[in-house]
Amino acid sequence: MAKALDPELRSSPGLSPANWAIISLIILSIVTGILETEESLVHANGWMFSAAEMVLFCVFFVEYVLRIWSSVENPRHASRWAYARTPASILDLVTLFAIGASLLGPEGFLLRLARLLRLLRLSRLGRFTAAWQTLAxxxxxxxxxxxxxxxxxxxxxxxxxxxxxxxxxxxxxxxxxxxxxxxxxxxxxxxxxxxxxxxxxxxxxxxxxxxxxxxxxxxxxxxxxxxxxxxxxxxxxxxxxxxxxxxxxxxxxx
Amino acid sequence: MAKALDPELRSSPGLSPANWAIISLIILSIVTGILETEESLVHANGWMFSAAEMVLFCVFFVEYVLRIWSSVENPRHASRWAYARTPASILDLVTLFAIGASLLGPEGFLLRLARLLRLLRLSRLGRFTAAWQTLAxxxxxxxxxxxxxxxxxxxxxxxxxxxxxxxxxxxxxxxxxxxxxxxxxxxxxxxxxxxxxxxxxxxxxxxxxxxxxxxxxxxxxxxxxxxxxxxxxxxxxxxxxxxxxxxxxxxxxx
Amino acid sequence: MAKALDPELRSSPGLSPANWAIISLIILSIVTGILETEESLVHANGWMFSAAEMVLFCVFFVEYVLRIWSSVENPRHASRWAYARTPASILDLVTLFAIGASLLGPEGFLLRLARLLRLLRLSRLGRFTAAWQTLAxxxxxxxxxxxxxxxxxxxxxxxxxxxxxxxxxxxxxxxxxxxxxxxxxxxxxxxxxxxxxxxxxxxxxxxxxxxxxxxxxxxxxxxxxxxxxxxxxxxxxxxxxxxxxxxxxxxxxx
Amino acid sequence: MAKALDPELRSSPGLSPANWAIISLIILSIVTGILETEESLVHANGWMFSAAEMVLFCVFFVEYVLRIWSSVENPRHASRWAYARTPASILDLVTLFAIGASLLGPEGFLLRLARLLRLLRLSRLGRFTAAWQTLAxxxxxxxxxxxxxxxxxxxxxxxxxxxxxxxxxxxxxxxxxxxxxxxxxxxxxxxxxxxxxxxxxxxxxxxxxxxxxxxxxxxxxxxxxxxxxxxxxxxxxxxxxxxxxxxxxxxxxx
Structure with missing residues (x-):
């Protein structure tokens, strides 16, 4: 399972199907967060946004738990607790809270903004890493x-x-x-x-x-x-x- | 006759005089279609636009019939009916209808827009093809x-x-x-x-x-x-x- | 004298001092023509503009006569009358009329615009010719x-x-x-x-x-x-x- | 001491710590001068600007005296008076007066502008010189x-x-x-x-x-x-x- 989530354990180049799915959902959550700021859209399709946020929260929650659970299969992480304290994992938790907060009330913009940080993490994943380093x-x-x-x-x-x-x-x-x-x-x-x-x-x-x-x-x-x-x-x-x-x-x- | 209309049958490079004439008329029909959207021009020179559209409709109608008729000279097309079902031929028919519709009433803008699609076909004709492929x-x-x-x-x-x-x-x-x-x-x-x-x-x-x-x-x-x-x-x-x-x-x- | 006016007769590269002076005066006449369109400037410094135009007219008149007179020293021109009919010479005459007209009344804008054409002739003179040809x-x-x-x-x-x-x-x-x-x-x-x-x-x-x-x-x-x-x-x-x-x-x- | 102030006397490449400090202060004085033009900022933090200008004036005064004093260590300058008449030294004096004047009253903008000239001198110092010459x-x-x-x-x-x-x-x-x-x-x-x-x-x-x-x-x-x-x-x-x-x-x- 760790092979499906951790790009470092994957033998073939590119991202695993599981990670492609998660990246798609991250992008979906960003698009949802952006569209939610437009009140006229929320007013007309309120239940769709709520449902989407609910589903996204559940998926990211399961992903978070699975990542922590399977983290020990990568020898780089000494323990699950050690992995949970890495910046990437803390970022995951923060964005999870952000989505959760946006479920509770419409004022969670600052927290929802945190989801944009996930985009930065995206760019560190998989394909683009080497190209960015060459450009830098x-x-x-x-x-x-x-x-x-x-x-x-x-x-x-x-x-x-x-x-x-x-x-x-x-x-x-x-x-x-x-x-x-x-x-x-x-x-x-x-x-x-x-x-x-x-x-x-x-x-x-x-x-x-x-x-x-x-x-x-x-x-x-x-x-x-x-x-x-x-x-x-x-x-x-x-x-x-x-x-x-x-x-x-x-x-x-x- | 097919040699004059079908660039694939032409031995020498470039377009035949007949195709140059048709391309000029296509451009003229696009310019006419664009200028017709400006009511002040139509108001002042209404009969000129009507006459131009009438002539263009007749020429493109004759061109369409001739292309279908002579299509069997190109071994690529099994029959006239097979040629008539190719995308290029259907596009010709659509644009023909578009010009015809604009003759009947001033509301045919959406149909007239279809004429712009002909421009895309233009770019596939003759000279530019190889350069576009190199650029792509x-x-x-x-x-x-x-x-x-x-x-x-x-x-x-x-x-x-x-x-x-x-x-x-x-x-x-x-x-x-x-x-x-x-x-x-x-x-x-x-x-x-x-x-x-x-x-x-x-x-x-x-x-x-x-x-x-x-x-x-x-x-x-x-x-x-x-x-x-x-x-x-x-x-x-x-x-x-x-x-x-x-x-x-x-x-x-x- | 022809050597001082005709760049083709000059042995050393570049422009002769006489041609540099004329180019400076052409630029001055263009600047004067441009500034004259601003009424507030003309209102305040009317006599300066009149004096400048008068001097420029006299200089360009003398230049025109000298160019025609000395044209026969260049074997390319069969006679003075043949040179006077070359486009360059006609342009000189037109711009001369343009300055003269602007001396008579303030409505001579279209004629004054002709002076801008002289700028184009400038670019054909001397140094820039070869570079423009390479670029073209x-x-x-x-x-x-x-x-x-x-x-x-x-x-x-x-x-x-x-x-x-x-x-x-x-x-x-x-x-x-x-x-x-x-x-x-x-x-x-x-x-x-x-x-x-x-x-x-x-x-x-x-x-x-x-x-x-x-x-x-x-x-x-x-x-x-x-x-x-x-x-x-x-x-x-x-x-x-x-x-x-x-x-x-x-x-x-x- | 001259080695700390005069880049020409320094054996190792780059700027001395003393010159880095002075450059930082020059930039600070420019930023202060710019922000002081915004009245709403001056109104709210008036004493801070006064204090900053006072400190900057003292530091640049000491720097000026030290530069003149140690100038004779560079064989290029025959005497302290000869150095004081170099453009760089005169510029220092002018900017010193400019800061002093801005301490006395708020109308000293033109003088304060002179401080911007110091920026030009900056570019002549140290690291960038060779690169600018290559570009030029x-x-x-x-x-x-x-x-x-x-x-x-x-x-x-x-x-x-x-x-x-x-x-x-x-x-x-x-x-x-x-x-x-x-x-x-x-x-x-x-x-x-x-x-x-x-x-x-x-x-x-x-x-x-x-x-x-x-x-x-x-x-x-x-x-x-x-x-x-x-x-x-x-x-x-x-x-x-x-x-x-x-x-x-x-x-x-x-």
């Missing part, structure tokens, strides 16, 4: 240049928001009355998001805004190029590993 | 990394919309009153579209918004880099194929 | 893939604007009452410009909008990758040419 | 193509804003009443920022707007590709330098 390593190798981009970005946010504060601070106190306020406009412009809820109105303010918009195009090109390079490295790495006859120094999990 | 294969090779990007994007949409729901849900119930509502803002920000119809108003909401905008720049760099890499692979592939003396294992249709 | 050739080599991107973009604009027309056409007739109207929103979304003057308001419309925004990120990655590849080819080409000992098959003008 | 050199090598992008961008801004001025100048005089005004919209569109505070309203204006938005996607691809290429060159350069056995022709400061 590729980005770490470029940490120096990413740092340069961040430094340049911070500098440009500071300069553009300071200038807008100086130019339009008196005219639009709500939007540019202080540098932290002006930063909202500044970041929206430099990332080319451009909400438009706050815009410079004077000629000088618009001149600074136009320069910031153009600088933003160059600014986002730096991290974009670095990340694209890191991703392409990950792709080449995977191809090398996938080639027959290649020396594999990985855990073969991918 | 290049993207499929990167499916793993594209999946990582999508997983990361979903995670960031979930986190940022959940946070905005928590922070501004009470202040702006219309915009952030539930997580699905907050996702509209979240996706507009992470893709750097930034409509600005919905924006955070509090300091904490704007902090999350600024982080989401910056994260969005990094997030879109991943798929952009992957797609750009796939496109560049397609370009190199085509160049290799175009080189004299290269071994061609393609259908020579490009 | 690099883009032409990728014309096939650029065509694919355009086809995909047109398809996505059609689909997303048709869907919004169907979903929100009745609710927002001004914005989505016809497919051509909905295209304004559609293009603003797919290019991630996102003005926000027109946005979907219903849940289904926003679902389509979110999908379009995400698709836009992928869509702009294709031409961006192609253009970036073409630009990088231009850079490498220039480096190869700049290397000592490399075989130069260019006109040595760069 | 890589960008300078591509100056020709960057110039082409800028020329193309200027041309497109001119054309699109002139067209909008012609089409919508009479309808929306505030937004498109002159070419300089129309440029605000034009730059926001071509950089895909798209504030949406100013948008074309007529069919022709929107046609130009749609073309500009699409052209913008291609336009920002050129500098983005050039900058991404320059950054990737910097990364490769650093890797080559980091390889054991590689010939190092750098100052070893990185």
């Amino acid at each position: 390593r590729a980005l770490a190798n470029r940490g120096y240049e990413l740092g340069m981009s961040v430094a340049l970005a911070v500098l440009m946010v500071l300069i553009s928001s300071s200038l807008l504060y100086l130019i339009e601070g008196a005219l639009q106190p709500e939007a540019f009355g202080s540098i932290p306020r002006a930063m909202w406009w500044s970041i929206a412009t430099l990332t080319t998001v451009g909400y438009g809820d706050v815009v410079p109105l004077t000629a000088w303010g618009r001149l600074v805004g136009a320069v910031a918009a153009i600088a933003g195009v160059g600014l986002i090109a730096m991290p974009a190029g670095i990340i694209a390079g890191a991703v392409s490295e990950v792709i080449q790495q995977r191809r090398r590993d996938a080639m027959p006859g290649a020396i594999k120094d990985d855990d073969g999990e991918r | 294969r290049a993207l499929a090779n990167r499916g793993y990394e594209l999946g990582m990007s999508v997983a990361l994007a979903v995670l960031m949409v979930l986190i940022s919309s959940s946070l905005l729901y928590l922070i501004e849900g009470a202040l702006q119930p219309e915009a952030f009153g539930s997580i699905p509502r907050a996702m509209w803002w979240s996706i507009a920000t992470l893709t750097t579209v930034g409509y600005g119809d919905v924006v955070p108003l509090t300091a904490w909401g704007r902090l999350v918004g600024a982080v989401a905008a910056i994260a969005g720049v990094g997030l879109i760099a991943m798929p952009a880099g992957i797609i750009a890499g796939a496109v560049s692979e397609v370009i190199q592939q085509r160049r290799r194929d175009a080189m004299p003396g290269a071994i061609k294992d393609d259908d020579g249709e490009r | 050739r690099a883009l032409a080599n990728r014309g096939y893939e650029l065509g694919m991107s355009v086809a995909l973009a047109v398809l996505m604009v059609l689909i997303s604007s048709s869907l919004l027309y169907l979903i929100e056409g009745a609710l927002q007739p001004e914005a989505f009452g016809s497919i051509p109207r909905a295209m304004w929103w559609s293009i603003a979304t797919l290019t991630t410009v996102g003005y926000g003057d027109v946005v979907p308001l219903t849940a289904w419309g926003r679902l389509v909008g979110a999908v379009a925004a995400i698709a836009g990120v992928g869509l702009i990655a294709m031409p961006a990758g192609i253009i970036a590849g073409a630009v990088s080819e231009v850079i490498q080409q220039r480096r190869r040419d700049a290397m000592p000992g490399a075989i130069k098959d260019d006109d040595g003008e760069r | 050199r890589a960008l300078a090598n591509r100056g020709y193509e960057l110039g082409m992008s800028v020329a193309l961008a200027v041309l497109m801004v001119l054309i699109s804003s002139s067209l909008l001025y012609l089409i919508e100048g009479a309808l929306q005089p505030e937004a498109f009443g002159s070419i300089p005004r129309a440029m605000w919209w034009s730059i926001a569109t071509l950089t895909t920022v798209g504030y949406g505070d100013v948008v074309p309203l007529t069919a022709w204006g929107r046609l130009v707007g749609a073309v500009a938005a699409i052209a913008g996607v291609g336009l920002i691809a050129m500098p983005a590709g050039i900058i991404a290429g320059a950054v990737s060159e910097v990364i490769q350069q650093r890797r080559r330098d980091a390889m054991p056995g590689a010939i190092k022709d750098d100052d070893g400061e990185r």
